[in-house]
Amino acid sequence: MNLILLNSNDHWIDAQRVRLSDRRAEHIRKVLRSQQGDTLRLGMLGGQLGTGRIEAIDAQAVLITVQLVDPPPARHRFDLVLALPRPKMLRRILRAVAEFGVGSLHLVQTARVDKSYWQSPLLADAKVDEALRMGLERSRDTIIPQVHRHRLFRPFIEDRLPAICQGRPCWIAHQDADVGLSAVAGQPAVVMIGPEGGFVPFELTLAEQMGAQKVHLGGRILSVDTAVATVLAQTL
Amino acid sequence: MNLILLNSNDHWIDAQRVRLSDRRAEHIRKVLRSQQGDTLRLGMLGGQLGTGRIEAIDAQAVLITVQLVDPPPARHRFDLVLALPRPKMLRRILRAVAEFGVGSLHLVQTARVDKSYWQSPLLADAKVDEALRMGLERSRDTIIPQVHRHRLFRPFIEDRLPAICQGRPCWIAHQDADVGLSAVAGQPAVVMIGPEGGFVPFELTLAEQMGAQKVHLGGRILSVDTAVATVLAQTL
Numbered sequence: 001m002n003l004i005l006l007n008s009n010d011h012w013i014d015a016q017r018v019r020l021s022d023r024r025a026e027h028i029r030k031v032l033r034s035q036q037g038d039t040l041r042l043g044m045l046g047g048q049l050g051t052g053r054i055e056a057i058d059a060q061a062v063l064i065t066v067q068l069v070d071p072p073p074a075r076h077r078f079d080l081v082l083a084l085p086r087p088k089m090l091r092r093i094l095r096a097v098a099e100f101g102v103g104s105l106h107l108v109q110t111a112r113v114d115k116s117y118w119q120s121p122l123l124a125d126a127k128v129d130e131a132l133r134m135g136l137e138r139s140r141d142t143i144i145p146q147v148h149r150h151r152l153f154r155p156f157i158e159d160r161l162p163a164i165c166q167g168r169p170c171w172i173a174h175q176d177a178d179v180g181l182s183a184v185a186g187q188p189a190v191v192m193i194g195p196e197g198g199f200v201p202f203e204l205t206l207a208e209q210m211g212a213q214k215v216h217l218g219g220r221i222l223s224v225d226t227a228v229a230t231v232l233a234q235t236l
Numbered sequence: 237m238n239l240i241l242l243n244s245n246d247h248w249i250d251a252q253r254v255r256l257s258d259r260r261a262e263h264i265r266k267v268l269r270s271q272q273g274d275t276l277r278l279g280m281l282g283g284q285l286g287t288g289r290i291e292a293i294d295a296q297a298v299l300i301t302v303q304l305v306d307p308p309p310a311r312h313r314f315d316l317v318l319a320l321p322r323p324k325m326l327r328r329i330l331r332a333v334a335e336f337g338v339g340s341l342h343l344v345q346t347a348r349v350d351k352s353y354w355q356s357p358l359l360a361d362a363k364v365d366e367a368l369r370m371g372l373e374r375s376r377d378t379i380i381p382q383v384h385r386h387r388l389f390r391p392f393i394e395d396r397l398p399a400i401c402q403g404r405p406c407w408i409a410h411q412d413a414d415v416g417l418s419a420v421a422g423q424p425a426v427v428m429i430g431p432e433g434g435f436v437p438f439e440l441t442l443a444e445q446m447g448a449q450k451v452h453l454g455g456r457i458l459s460v461d462t463a464v465a466t467v468l469a470q471t472l
Binding site: 002073092095096099100101135138139140141180181182217218219220221222223225226229230232233234235236 | 238309328331332335336337371374375376377416417418453454455456457458459461462465466468469470471472
């Protein structure tokens with residue numbers, strides 16, 4: 001936790017003072033080992049970054065005076081369309097997506113996605129939110145990625161993808177592409193990443209008909225979590 | 237499993253025929269749903285890639301005639317020096333390192349590495365090997381990364397790092413660097429990645445004295461697993 005993330009539902013004493021008594025208070029006490037008078041890095045969820053001065057601290061709570069002055073870091077150049085991953089992987093993919101400051105993540109059904117994944121408790125709003133916040137806390141960001149769920153591939157591609165791209169190129173990761181994503185990563189784009197086993201030919205063709213263009217990620221088959229980080233790492 | 241990985245300890249009937257009865261046989265039966273006469277992608281651990289023809293298959297075993305003709309893919313341009321990660325993360329980091337075809341991975345103790353991590357059962361040779369093989373099976377590679385363990389930071393940096401680099405530049409990932417790794421990723425190198433919380437100043441200084449140069453990974457603080465993939469993704 002490199003940033004204490006505050007939100008408007010916290011226990012605000014007044015406009016500048018907040019009282020924390022949850023895992024953040026525990027982190028301040030046990031990991032940071034902060035004391036009265038110490039300064040912390042803070043951010044307001046959806047808002048600015050800044051610092052906080054510890055006014056009081058005990059075993060129950062931490063009282064902090066907050067000063068928020070800096071804008072959050074820039075959004076990532078890429079938005080992602082991702083075949084819904086195995087629940088076990090989802091959590092750390094969400095964390096990575098937040099670490100990189102992605103604006104929007106679209107989770108979609110594809111032929112090789114097991115439909116039972118949509119029933120996973122890890123896909124509940126609260127769990128998604130928790131995983132994303134872990135990423136924000138890691139990378140000192142305050143803007144939570146927007147996560148959209150699309151349970152039907154075809155209507156998503158035909159009806160939604162053009163509006164999502166808004167004139168940006170749409171790249172679809174595919175091992176056999178002639179061009180590498182690294183060669184075209186200079187401009188904002190939407191990048192599509194398939195499931196384990198990849199997109200089926202019908203899905204690839206449909207996406208290409210709607211304007212998506214194939215790019216490779218170096219020619220090796222990568223796990224989905226590795227592929228997500230590889231895509232997002234291209235804009236360094 | 238995009239590749240059935242064979243090794244010399246397998247049950248070889250003769251130079252070209254092998255009998256599998258473990259999880260690989262189960263994968264061939266249940267996931268690939270292969271039948272007699274079907275062709276599989278195979279590789280020999282440490283050796284060539286090729287195909288196999290299923291001669292016989294039943295609930296106990298699969299008998300395969302093997303033809304190995306293709307060289308394994310090229311090694312990654314980077315070797316890695318990595319502060320020993322939390323055991324929970326180690327497994328998937330090893331998998332990713334194998335997926336990318338890294339030649340050598342050096343796991344090192346640093347000030348911010350909990351020494352108890354070295355006692356983790358996940359660091360046993362057999363477990364490391366298993367995680368690496370999962371990566372090879374994913375990315376269709378046969379060359380297992382060499383994993384070296386260094387329990388003392390200073391002797392490692394002073395006595396071993398120069399020989400490991402062998403004239404290659406040594407980059408050390410650090411948020412405050414002026415140069416991004418992406419700008420220098422064109423040539424073979426050794427890349428050092430710190431633990432959660434980073435290298436301490438003494439470690440940075442020592443590494444720099446021994447020739448390491450700071451590079452950033454985009455300016456955001458990343459989790460160790462994300463940082464590893466980000467580093468390896470720079471050579472696409």
